[in-house]
Amino acid sequence: MTAPRLRATGRKVRVLFSMQFALMAEYRAEVVIWMLSGTLSLVMMLVWMAQAAAAPGGMVRGYTPADFATYFLSTWLVSQLLVVWVSHELDYEIRQGVLSPKLLRPLDPFWQHLLGHVSERFIRIVPMLALLGVFTWLSGARYTTHWWAYPAALGLVVLGFSARFLWEYTIGLLSFWTDSSSSFQEIVWLVYAALGGMFAPLAFYPDWVQRIAVWTPFPYMLGLPSQLLAGKATLAQAGQGALILTGWLAVFWVVRVTVWRAGLRKYGAVGA
Amino acid sequence: MTRYLRLIRIFTGATVAAQLEYRANFVGAVLASLGQVGVALLGIGVLFGQPGTTSVGGWSFREALLVTGFYMLTEGFIAVFVQPNMSRIAEAVRTGSMDFTLLKPIDAQFNVSTRNLNVLRAPDILIGVGLIVYAAAALTVTPGSVVAALLLYASALVIVYCIWLGLSTTAFWFVKTQNVTELFSGVFGAARFPSTAFPVPVRFLLTFVVPVAFVTTVPAQALTGQLGWTLAVASPLVAAALFVVTRLFWRHAVASYTSASS
Numbered sequence: 211m212t213a214p215r216l217r218a219t220g221r222k223v224r225v226l227f228s229m230q231f232a233l234m235a236e237y238r239a240e241v242v243i244w245m246l247s248g249t250l251s252l253v254m255m256l257v258w259m260a261q262a263a264a265a266p267g268g269m270v271r272g273y274t275p276a277d278f279a280t281y282f283l284s285t286w287l288v289s290q291l292l293v294v295w296v297s298h299e300l301d302y303e304i305r306q307g308v309l310s311p312k313l314l315r316p317l318d319p320f321w322q323h324l325l326g327h328v329s330e331r332f333i334r335i336v337p338m339l340a341l342l343g344v345f346t347w348l349s350g351a352r353y354t355t356h357w358w359a360y361p362a363a364l365g366l367v368v369l370g371f372s373a374r375f376l377w378e379y380t381i382g383l384l385s386f387w388t389d390s391s392s393s394f395q396e397i398v399w400l401v402y403a404a405l406g407g408m409f410a411p412l413a414f415y416p417d418w419v420q421r422i423a424v425w426t427p428f429p430y431m432l433g434l435p436s437q438l439l440a441g442k443a444t445l446a447q448a449g450q451g452a453l454i455l456t457g458w459l460a461v462f463w464v465v466r467v468t469v470w471r472a473g474l475r476k477y478g479a480v481g482a
Numbered sequence: 483m484t485r486y487l488r489l490i491r492i493f494t495g496a497t498v499a500a501q502l503e504y505r506a507n508f509v510g511a512v513l514a515s516l517g518q519v520g521v522a523l524l525g526i527g528v529l530f531g532q533p534g535t536t537s538v539g540g541w542s543f544r545e546a547l548l549v550t551g552f553y554m555l556t557e558g559f560i561a562v563f564v565q566p567n568m569s570r571i572a573e574a575v576r577t578g579s580m581d582f583t584l585l586k587p588i589d590a591q592f593n594v595s596t597r598n599l600n601v602l603r604a605p606d607i608l609i610g611v612g613l614i615v616y617a618a619a620a621l622t623v624t625p626g627s628v629v630a631a632l633l634l635y636a637s638a639l640v641i642v643y644c645i646w647l648g649l650s651t652t653a654f655w656f657v658k659t660q661n662v663t664e665l666f667s668g669v670f671g672a673a674r675f676p677s678t679a680f681p682v683p684v685r686f687l688l689t690f691v692v693p694v695a696f697v698t699t700v701p702a703q704a705l706t707g708q709l710g711w712t713l714a715v716a717s718p719l720v721a722a723a724l725f726v727v728t729r730l731f732w733r734h735a736v737a738s739y740t741s742a743s744s
Contacts, residue, residue, distance in 0.1 A: 240661055243661040243662070243664060243665055244661070244664070246665055246668060247661075247664040247665055247667060247668035248668065249668040249669065249671050249672070250521070250671060253525075253671050253672050253674070253675070254525065256672075256680050256681060256684050257525075257529065257538070257539075257675050257679045257680060258529075259681060260539060260679055260680055260681045261529065261535070261538060261539075261679070263681070264539075265534075265535075270532055270535070271532060388506075388510075389504075389506065389507055389510065390506075390507065390509055390510025390513065392510070392514075393509075393510035393511065393513035393514045393517070394510075394513065396513065396514050396517035397513055397516070397517050397520075399517070400517050400520045400521060400524075403521070404520075404524050409524050409525055409528045410528040410529075414528055414531070414532060415528065415531075416531065
């Protein structure tokens with residue numbers, strides 16, 4: 211890329227970001243409510259904590275109540291950073307024809323959605339950390355003291371978010387053909403939550419599920435960063451996870467571009 | 483009274499006819515139902531899948547499955563009967579079409595609560611009933627406990643309806659309320675498990691602050707004959723109290739309604 215083109219791209223990113231940030235700031239109350247409505251990690255945390263407290267020896271598979279609190283609060287934090295709602299937006303835009311004017315712009319609408327999600331993270335982070343502090347204090351969770359775990363977890367979260375954004379975008383694009391894309395989205399979410407480790411750490415699942423899970427991107431975007439924060443994963447594992455996620459990112463990118471091109475040929479403005 | 487029954491029949495006919503126009507959506511709705519039951523079953527599946535685990539919060543697997551069944555049934559009840567009506571209240575207040583509802587010579591609360599159905603989500607109800615029957619088949623259930631469970635579940639449905647109506651009625655003041663009901667769904671997720679599976683302070687919250695324990699745990703306990711008298715009496719009392727309070731709240735909201743204008 212030449213210098214002027216680079217500058218132009220930088221300006222586009224800056225404009226889109228500040229526009230989307232202003233938009234999301236208007237929805238700040240909703241952002242907090244969306245955050246609170248994702249309770250699966252917290253519900254599972256409470257059940258497992260009670261389960262460990264009642265078990266003989268005070269542990270289930272070597273996890274004490276405090277270990278469960280640490281793990282599930284970490285999955286809560288990570289899943290908050292991985293939230294993606296783009297498929298609903300695309301479903302609406304395609305069905306209502308709102309997509310049409312956006313196609314006239316010399317920019318793939320993909321980037322606008324992406325920066326919308328990224329800027330929302332900056333709104334979310336303050337109440338999120340405050341809530342995390344309260345939950346940590348109430349539940350007795352303890353995070354790792356190794357400093358390298360935090361940038362490693364953040365790196366995995368960035369890769370994981372990109373992967374999830376791409377697959378959710380692709381699901382949203384299915385609205386070119388069907389009205390039921392949001393139902394597919396729910397099913398994919400279920401696989402993501404299950405194999406990601408939102409119901410229990412992956413080691414708690416049957417062996418055959420674990421053998422399948424290691425080939426999917428899900429454990430590396432949700433379970434692995436959580437285990438890093440809990441001090442139960444090594445840097446080598448993080449590196450391996452990052453490699454696998456990068457591979458999946460490439461696959462999702464190709465699929466996204468292919469489906470987008472095919473969808474545009476199918477699109478007939480409103481009434482598609 | 484017969485007039486209202488006849489109205490329910492007309493409303494149901496109209497809404498079902500409208501939905502059958504969009505039959506293709508049925509596939510999507512079935513997927514959504516499978517997703518719901520998947521989350522609920524995975525939750526208890528992993529808990530009971532641990533070696534040496536025979537009970538969760540004092541509940542055996544079949545008993546806990548009973549709670550999951552009531553959870554699915556209630557999700558279905560909300561998706562079919564409650565949510566399609568309540569989500570329209572905010573829209574009607576915002577656009578001013580609430581005017582027409584209030585002008586009709588029938589009770590406005592009755593009208594907004596019964597006008598619509600989402601029959602596409604009926605599979606949730608079937609899955610819920612199926613789970614309950616499957617779980618109860620391996621437990622000792624007496625006719626008396628079935629009657630008690632039915633009565634307590636009826637009061638559970640009243641509680642759910644009242645909470646939704648109360649939250650949706652806030653739309654008369656705060657235009658956007660869809661998010662508030664999201665919040666309820668978040669808390670209601672805890673009803674997938676017996677309330678005794680939670681630590682004691684949380685159990686207290688789920689019984690007295692947000693009464694979701696009455697919705698799934700109490701009917702399941704009634705069915706297995708493990709329910710104490712206090713909760714059995716408390717459930718209808720809570721339901722009745724909530725019904726009166728939301729009724730008064732609704733009337734207060736309607737009285738302060740000024741229609742849509744700038």
